[in-house]
Amino acid sequence: MESDKALRVAVLGCGSVGSQVVRLLDEQAADLEARVGAPVELVGVAVRRLDAPREVEVPEGLLTTDALALVSRDDVDVVVEVIGGIEPARTLILAALENGASVVTANKALLAEDGPTLFEAAEKHGRDLYYEAAVAGAIPILRPLRESLAGDKVTRVLGIVNGTTNFILDKMDTAGSGFAEALEEAQELGYAEADPTADVEGFDAAAKAAILASLAFHSRVTASDVHREGISEVTAADVQSAKDMGAVVKLLAICELKDDAVAVRVHPAMIPRSHPLASVREAYNAVFVESEAAGQLMFYGPGAGGSPTASAVLGDLVTVARNARAGTRGVGESAYADRAVLPMGETRTRYHVAIDVDDRAGVLAQVALAFAEHDVSIQTVRQEGRDLDAQLVVVSHEATDAQLSATVEHLRGMEIVREVTSVMRVEGEAE
Missing domain, CATH: 3.30.70.260 (ACT domain)
Incomplete structure (x- = not known):
């Protein structure tokens, strides 16, 4: 990439996250140029419907319904994928990499199901694949695992990585609400979808746990490797019993290194109120990391929402841009340990x-x-x-x-x- 050449960005999806990415690219254009060392230019936004209502106004001429044509353009340097799901996201990301663009994605489901295919494509075509926004929204957790702790041995990752379930369990604990009542409140406030299955049954957290375990233990872990239980069966009696023993109920993603094997599970659990994760309230997320040299570390913040997630996306975008200007690539997949996944x-x-x-x-x-x-x-x-x-x-x-x-x-x-x-x-x- 030439030093004075603008970094040209295509965005796939303009929902709650994509719209905020578009907004921040416009509002922070000057700062982004200073941080990257070159202008960052939005050249296209792929959407399903041109006439759909949007949170931000997209500049005229940038909207398109032909996502494949957008990612296949020779003048696109980075593709930001925030449409989610498996397809067409996988096809579009692979096409972007093959065509010479680096990719920034927030797609936890795809990474947890078929991450190796994406990493191998990025390696083959010499491009970056960054995905900080895929786990815990704005909280910088993947980069510390991948880079800051690269010289350490991580032994355990314990996290609250789903804001919807944390809100529900918090209301059951603090307000005495039943599960159905707390879920209804979460839906009214926009924390839960009309169909909350992915959240309350633990599918969302399981995908994130797979990504965390893969990074922490340098082994390929998929969502199907993760033991998963949701919170729909948690009762007021369970929450009260936890109180009686000085504990609180949380939906936890637990990734552990056990005798050189990996154990990964997502389920509700009682944790003592003295534990740092016990104080994580409302729809916030937190991840607790234990390693041999650094000891115990905790990362806390908003785990979802358009603006927080867009913040993580733009952080990756700046990194990819800097790599491109320097003619280098970031760290790719690290699966050298190839550890077995322990049955539940x-x-x-x-x-x-x-x-x-x-x-x-x-x-x-x-x-x-x-x-x-x-x-x-x-x-x-x-x-x-x-x-x-x-x-x-x-x-x-x-x-x-x-x-x-x-x-x-x-x-x-x-x-x-x-x-x-x-x-x-x-x-x-x-x-």
Whole structure:
């Protein structure tokens, strides 16, 4: 790229994120030119419908419905993809790379499903592929994992990476709302889609967990490798039980290095209120990173929304532009470790189990024996209520998930157990 040549940018999508990218490219044009060392020029915006209402006014002549023609233009240096989904995003990104453009994307679903194909194309054609905005919105987490901690060994990444579910669980904790009530409020405020399945069932967080694990542990991890559970079954009783043990319920993305294998899971869990992630409120995100040399690091901020995500997109755009002017490329895929992904059954965790039981002598001993038969040690147990309301609440020590699941199934088949009313994993040491 010539030193005085403008960097020519095409944007795919003009929704909540794309419109803010267009706005920032215009409003910050002078600053971007100073930071890059050359003008940054928007040359086209691909949309599905020319007449759709938009948050910002796109300059005349830039809108097009032919996305493939836009990314195939010889004068486009960088393609920004913010349409999401698998197709046509994959086809358009591959076409852009093949035609000589670098790519900045926020597409977590595509990266988690078929990232290697994109990375291989970028490598083959000598172009950059950046994707900071794909995880946790404006929070700079991917760059630190990829670059700042490149000389360290990351052992664990624990994060709240979905603002919708965090808002819902926060309302259940602080306002005593039920799941349905909290979800409705999230939809009214624009935090949740009309169809919230991707968020509340953990699909969104699982895609982000796959990306985090791939970067942290230098291994290819896809969304299908991630054990996934959502929050739709979390009840007010679960949230209250967490309060009783000094904890709070959060939907966590957990990526761990275990005996040179990778364990990746997304599920609701109780964490002690003393843990930094417990104080993450409303629709905010936070990612907690543990490494051998640096120790514990936490990254916090708005995890979604048009402007925050656009901020991350433009950060990548500046980096790509600087690389182009210097005639270099950024860091590509790092999958040299090629670690295996540990099955969920072999992952070690802890359980909180609430059990409705008969209120008579010997019940506690029989429940304890069920845990012991599966080699699961009990950390704490308490009884609540009497007679028909009798309930035992058991928190286990760490064991494999398979052992704990077998224990719960054993309990469900016992004569003294009326119902296992709640099963939830526990992270950290509850107070």
